[in-house]
Amino acid sequence: MNKPARPATPCIAVCSTGMGDDVCRGCGRTFIEVSQWVMMSEAEREVVWERLEAHWAKAGLPPPWLARGV
Template identity: 60%
Template sequence: MQNSRSTRPDTPCVAVCSTTFDEVCRGCGRTVDEVAQWVFMSDEEKECVWERITAEGYPRRNS
């Protein structure tokens, strides 16, 4: 069985960035802090974020 981690892009960003009304991007579902810290996160930290945002229905290309 193939790991979902190996089929994902490097980042959840879908270039639909908007945190106008709260601290969560309506495009990728990450918090402002997660977006800022993404390149510094470990693979395990990124995996936790990926699991949460996909469970919440993100990333969304047409928000």
Template identity: 60%
Template sequence: MSDPRAEDGGAPPQRPVGALPQRPDTPCVAVCSTTFDEICRGCGRSVAEVAHWVSMSAEEKERVWVRILAQGYPRRNT
């Protein structure tokens, strides 16, 4: 079987239209703190998003991922 990347100069295969990007199972970086507000200082999710993460659909999780990445999360303490 041939490598699909070899035919187009080594570019990675394209994601099917409408497919969600590959992401880690959770944005958690084990820097959990909601001391000052309802947003975790490590991952950027709200308390409700953290609590309901396991029951959220892939599309709901993707919306959260897009928002937190745009806001500069997840963050690790440095």
């Protein structure tokens, strides 16, 4: 089974880290991951992607970025 394509960022424009959450309720990234995303290497981003995909799979939910139609 092929994995769906990933967008450039897991952001779904429902960020709660700006409101003080340590972890975004929209995508699941930490404040540091959100703020540093554009400066991360591809390898660093891959680590985050894998953690996020595992998080949403464990919750029994599709990753939220898939709903926005990559």
